Amino acid sequence: MTWRFRTDLTERDVTPEEVYRDRRRIMKMLAGAAATGGAMALARGRIARAMSRSELPEETQAKETAQNALSPITPYEAATTYNNFYEFGLNKSDPARRAGRLTIAPWQVRIDGLVDKPGTYDLNDILKRLPQEERIYRFRCVEGWSMVLPWRGFMLKDLLAWVGVKPQARFVAFETLYRPSEMPGQKYPLLKWPYREGLRLDEALHPLTLMATGMYGKPLPKQNGAPLRLVVPWKYGFKSIKSVVRISLVKEQPVTSWNMAAPDEYGFYANVNPHVDHPRWSQATERRLGGGLFAPRIPTLMFNGYEKEVARLYEGMDLRRFF
Numbered sequence: 175m176t177w178r179f180r181t182d183l184t185e186r187d188v189t190p191e192e193v194y195r196d197r198r199r200i201m202k203m204l205a206g207a208a209a210t211g212g213a214m215a216l217a218r219g220r221i222a223r224a225m226s227r228s229e230l231p232e233e234t235q236a237k238e239t240a241q242n243a244l245s246p247i248t249p250y251e252a253a254t255t256y257n258n259f260y261e262f263g264l265n266k267s268d269p270a271r272r273a274g275r276l277t278i279a280p281w282q283v284r285i286d287g288l289v290d291k292p293g294t295y296d297l298n299d300i301l302k303r304l305p306q307e308e309r310i311y312r313f314r315c316v317e318g319w320s321m322v323l324p325w326r327g328f329m330l331k332d333l334l335a336w337v338g339v340k341p342q343a344r345f346v347a348f349e350t351l352y353r354p355s356e357m358p359g360q361k362y363p364l365l366k367w368p369y370r371e372g373l374r375l376d377e378a379l380h381p382l383t384l385m386a387t388g389m390y391g392k393p394l395p396k397q398n399g400a401p402l403r404l405v406v407p408w409k410y411g412f413k414s415i416k417s418v419v420r421i422s423l424v425k426e427q428p429v430t431s432w433n434m435a436a437p438d439e440y441g442f443y444a445n446v447n448p449h450v451d452h453p454r455w456s457q458a459t460e461r462r463l464g465g466g467l468f469a470p471r472i473p474t475l476m477f478n479g480y481e482k483e484v485a486r487l488y489e490g491m492d493l494r495r496f497f
């Protein structure tokens with residue numbers, strides 16, 4: 175069983191007209207990603223998906239069907255012009271207009287804390303060592319909009335295995351670049367800079383947790399977090415920290431930017447959960463970007479549709495309390 179297609183969205187969910195220009199490239203990219211197993215891997219992924227679906231409650235299956243009926247890959251234009259990246263401003267259009275000035279090469283990542291091989295690593299050296307692959311994931315923002323994105327990246331667990339995690343480590347903390355000269359939003363106290371995020375170690379080691387370097391078969395656009403961002407598909411988008419320069423293995427739960435800003439609204443876990451509303455709005459449904467202004471909202475899925483893969487991480491936890 176390969177993890178490469180361990181997601182219930184594949185190119186099958188892509189309708190050719192919606193993916194317009196990108197379809198051929200995505201097909202090529204998927205073919206490339208599947209080089210080791212090709213169609214067999216894809217077929218195995220589908221079988222696994224079918225099996226996992228039938229194990230879910232009927233209500234969830236119905237919601238999934240409603241979602242997938244509307245799940246073509248989000249148009250590139252929408253994913254790269256409607257962004258949250260407060261380092262470049264508060265408006266959704268600010269990152270695309272202002273991120274151009276960000277210097278992303280060379281790019282170094284400091285890996286420290288409870289690791290066997292702490293150090294400052296050049297991103298190119300990391301990429302020479304770790305296999306990258308393509309993944310199509312749902313992406314759900316806490317604000318109630320969503321996308322379906324074809325990422326490229328490596329599994330965080332591979333990076334952590336390479337640097338060696340010490341047994342005392344329980345959490346992973348991430349930091350975005352702090353460079354106000356190129357990130358004008360950092361001149362204002364919109365959030366406590368640098369942007370910080372964190373995961374429990376088992377979440378970080380989960381095979382779905384990706385460090386993305388590309389989207390739509392191209393390098394990551396700067397407004398989407400170039401050259402390296404976290405992608406945790408079962409969590410609200412704010413966990414997916416952009417332009418990462420530091421990864422620390424720590425003992426205690428790290429502080430995170432949105433949790434510091436509004437602890438009652440943005441929890442540390444931030445698992446997508448249609449049953450736990452944000453204090454100011456419902457999380458039961460979402461608006462899929464690219465569907466037009468009048469597109470109907472679609473049901474939000476538990477753990478953003480990755481329940482089968484990740485629910486075991488939270489067994490016995492009160493998800494209302496640990497939201």
Ligand code: MTE
Nearest residue numbers: 257258259260315350369411412414415416
């Ligand atoms: N990372 C940093 N450094 N700064 C940010 O403001 N916004 C987060 C997340 N990562 C953010 C960030 C939020 S709220 C969301 S929804 C996603 O990025 C948006 O990702 P996208 O713009 O690529 O869709």
